[in-house]
Amino acid sequence: MDISNNKLAELLRQPEKIKKFSLLDWSVVIQQARASNLLYKLYCIFNQNDSLENIPLQARRHIEASRYTGENLYQSVFREVEYINAALQSIDLPVILLKGAAYVAKNVDAGNGRLFSDVDILVEKNFLPEAEKVFKQHGWFANDYDEYNDHYYRTWMHEIPALTHIKRDSVLDVHHAIVPPTSNIKLDTSKLLNCIEKVDGFANVFTLSSVDMVLHSAVHLFQDGELEHGFRDLVDLDSLMKEFSAQDPEFWMKLVSRAQELDLQRSIFYALRYTQRFLSTPIPQEGVQRTEIGQPVFPKLMDFLFERALMPAHSTCDDRFTAIARWVLYIRAHYLRMPLYLLIPHLIRKAYMKRVEKNKAVTTQ
Amino acid sequence: MNIGSIPQCDLLDTVRNEGIVFRIADFTIKLQSPFPEVAINIQKLYTDYPVVGPDSFVDFHMKVISPKGLRRWYHPQVEFYFDGFRPFKPLPQKQAYAMFEWSLNWCIANHMHSYFIVHAAVVEKDGKCIILPAPPGSGKSTLCASLVMSGWRLLSDELALIDSNAENVFPVPRPINLKNASIDIIRDRFPDSIFGPVIKDTAKGTVSHLKPPANSVRLASKPSRPVWIVFPEYQVGSDVVLMKKSKAQTFMGVAKNAFNYTVLRREGFNTLVRLIDSCDCYDFRYSKIDEALETFQLLLESK
Numbered sequence: 001m002d003i004s005n006n007k008l009a010e011l012l013r014q015p016e017k018i019k020k021f022s023l024l025d026w027s028v029v030i031q032q033a034r035a036s037n038l039l040y041k042l043y044c045i046f047n048q049n050d051s052l053e054n055i056p057l058q059a060r061r062h063i064e065a066s067r068y069t070g071e072n073l074y075q076s077v078f079r080e081v082e083y084i085n086a087a088l089q090s091i092d093l094p095v096i097l098l099k100g101a102a103y104v105a106k107n108v109d110a111g112n113g114r115l116f117s118d119v120d121i122l123v124e125k126n127f128l129p130e131a132e133k134v135f136k137q138h139g140w141f142a143n144d145y146d147e148y149n150d151h152y153y154r155t156w157m158h159e160i161p162a163l164t165h166i167k168r169d170s171v172l173d174v175h176h177a178i179v180p181p182t183s184n185i186k187l188d189t190s191k192l193l194n195c196i197e198k199v200d201g202f203a204n205v206f207t208l209s210s211v212d213m214v215l216h217s218a219v220h221l222f223q224d225g226e227l228e229h230g231f232r233d234l235v236d237l238d239s240l241m242k243e244f245s246a247q248d249p250e251f252w253m254k255l256v257s258r259a260q261e262l263d264l265q266r267s268i269f270y271a272l273r274y275t276q277r278f279l280s281t282p283i284p285q286e287g288v289q290r291t292e293i294g295q296p297v298f299p300k301l302m303d304f305l306f307e308r309a310l311m312p313a314h315s316t317c318d319d320r321f322t323a324i325a326r327w328v329l330y331i332r333a334h335y336l337r338m339p340l341y342l343l344i345p346h347l348i349r350k351a352y353m354k355r356v357e358k359n360k361a362v363t364t365q
Numbered sequence: 366m367n368i369g370s371i372p373q374c375d376l377l378d379t380v381r382n383e384g385i386v387f388r389i390a391d392f393t394i395k396l397q398s399p400f401p402e403v404a405i406n407i408q409k410l411y412t413d414y415p416v417v418g419p420d421s422f423v424d425f426h427m428k429v430i431s432p433k434g435l436r437r438w439y440h441p442q443v444e445f446y447f448d449g450f451r452p453f454k455p456l457p458q459k460q461a462y463a464m465f466e467w468s469l470n471w472c473i474a475n476h477m478h479s480y481f482i483v484h485a486a487v488v489e490k491d492g493k494c495i496i497l498p499a500p501p502g503s504g505k506s507t508l509c510a511s512l513v514m515s516g517w518r519l520l521s522d523e524l525a526l527i528d529s530n531a532e533n534v535f536p537v538p539r540p541i542n543l544k545n546a547s548i549d550i551i552r553d554r555f556p557d558s559i560f561g562p563v564i565k566d567t568a569k570g571t572v573s574h575l576k577p578p579a580n581s582v583r584l585a586s587k588p589s590r591p592v593w594i595v596f597p598e599y600q601v602g603s604d605v606v607l608m609k610k611s612k613a614q615t616f617m618g619v620a621k622n623a624f625n626y627t628v629l630r631r632e633g634f635n636t637l638v639r640l641i642d643s644c645d646c647y648d649f650r651y652s653k654i655d656e657a658l659e660t661f662q663l664l665l666e667s668k
Binding site for chain 1: 393420421422423424426448449450476477478479625628629630
């Protein structure tokens with residue numbers, strides 16, 4: 001795979017290239033950034049270092065247009081966190097933010113320009129029934145309830161079906177773990193809960209610790225199989241690791257030993273390998289060596305798959321194996337959480353439901 | 366080079382394969398489509414638009430293509446892709462050309478937030494322009510078509526692109542989308558009019574696109590100063606009525622018809638305030654085209 005087609009990655013690695021890009025390069029960058037939901041990230045990066053002016057006007061207006069979506073989101077996310085807080089506080093539970101909302105709340109670089117559509121939170125499994133009840137009382141309901149879907153989530157997933165607020169339409173993803181219960185990774189969620197950190201300015205709002213935040217981002221990207229936003233997630237990882245390692249000289253060591261403790265060596269191996277490969281994340285050689293314990297059995301094959309699947313989901317980044325690579329990794333993600341004798345009926349059912357829905361859509365037109 | 370000057374077989378070839386890159390006022394579009402009727406009607410209705418080189422910056426990469434699978438033979442369909450994303454459900458293949466037009470509206474209205482964008486027709490004469498905001502079915506396009514076929518300049522039939530200071534409306538003079546009875550009314554009243562395909566049974570009924578006058582296309586990069594905001598309403602058998610509308614009501618009416626008022630928030634509000642402050646505002650009811658044309662001429666001479 002020729003990763004040099006990824007003009008967006010080139011720009012993120014070397015923002016100073018901004019002056020050297022041709023109009024045609026910009027044409028490609030805008031498309032790739034739009035497909036990976038990173039237009040607003042570009043806006044924030046170049047706005048921060050005062051170089052928006054160096055972008056040709058035709059391209060700049062697309063980047064600047066993303067500002068409105070981004071600013072609207074940031075304004076609403078804190079309000080939304082307060083609503084979640086109001087619900088959980090009534091049963092004395094903390095709000096533990098994950099992913100995008102956590103990056104924004106913790107005010108790290110990864111949150112700067114990060115767009116997301118749902119707020120993800122972590123709730124201790126024992127308290128889940130109570131939390132679900134209180135969310136219902138506060139207006140959050142599972143959208144399009146479907147018995148099979150519900151059963152699937154509750155049996156095989158580390159989250160419950162997404163909840164949508166009946167008035168505000170905002171979406172809440174409630175997790176009780178960061179890996180599926182049946183996964184071959186044995187991760188005790190209480191180990192994460194023991195290390196949560198308070199968010200400044202909020203009474204009852206927390207995020208995972210810096211190291212756990214990176215590990216969660218990695219395990220989500222490399223185990224969950226949702227790779228449409230794979231490149232954006234890789235940009236998150238790059239940004240988190242860059243910032244945390246600059247703040248704490250011990251960061252890499254802590255990251256590797258925590259990965260060992262939580263049984264996440266495989267995910268962290270991939271995270272370091274591909275952030276370095278795509279985004280030239282400055283990772284010390286020693287750190288890379290210490291993660292080699294998590295190397296997969298066929299690293300060349302995994303390179304073949306991930307180098308394709310982690311590109312922006314745009315035709316300028318595809319080769320003839322991209323679609324199959326994403327498909328194989330999607331199947332792999334399911335395989336990692338379900339035994340084969342259940343996986344095959346599940347996938348057939350999903351494919352069938354998709355077909356039925358598609359036909360419904362066509363006939364209702 | 367203009368689209369009209371490309372030999373038709375070359376144009377068909379380009380649109381089918383690498384795609385044609387052309388400029389519509391402020392926007393550069395790349396269009397790919399295997400359907401000959403899309404290319405043929407682009408040539409018919411976008412004749413005077415310049416083709417630009419393959420090294421240009423492209424705002425919207427548009428694909429109007431056929432869905433994969435067996436539907437290709439059974440009730441064939443057409444779908445629209447924008448940067449690999451499919452914002453709409455497929456339509457019957459006969460609506461391919463209309464799908465291109467509607468998709469381009471969507472592209473502009475959803476991405477060009479450097480403008481305050483109102484769902485409105487905009488026409489100009491003597492350097493003064495009228496914004497005609499209106500929901501579908503109000504007779505906005507019929508009125509707009511009549512005005513531009515009678516010497517007014519077309520800025521747009523669908524999208525009023527207003528700068529943040531509300532000093533200028535920017536043109537995007539594309540074909541006018543006429544529906545149902547309006548198609549024959551305009552065709553009979555203006556024998557010079559050139560139409561694209563008449564497409565039946567769409568979500569909006571029967572539709573056809575009217576080619577914009579060459580002069581409007583020639584002036585496509587020249588913005589105009591907004592002077593009036595007029596809410597048109599076609600009403601069978603009605604006398605022609607032009608009535609002052611309060612600034613407050615006009616504000617609400619324009620906000621309701623704006624595509625990105627809630628996206629632009631404070632900036633959108635400020636733009637709209639400036640726009641309303643600088644314009645005279647009216648409600649307009651009509652049933653006969655000639656009376657409408659006469660009223661607009663009087664309005665123009667009043668200022």
